[in-house]
Amino acid sequence: MKVWFLWFLWFHTKDASQPIQGLRGQWTEEAMTRAVEAVTAGMSLNKASITYALPRRTLRR
Secondary structure, three states, X not given: OHHHHHHHHHHOOOOOOOOOOOOOOOOOHHHHHHHHHHXXXXXXXXXXXXXXXXXXXXXXX
């Protein structure tokens, strides 16, 4: 899965000569709030992390 994700990032970068930057800390507070509300309402952590584009591990904390 990681290989596919890295390929996806590489393919969709505007300038292929630039290195791929990590996604660390790219989520918003609003996305985190909505994801926490969704998990509290019964959505799985995995589905919430995908839906709201949050790292699963961050959401688990």
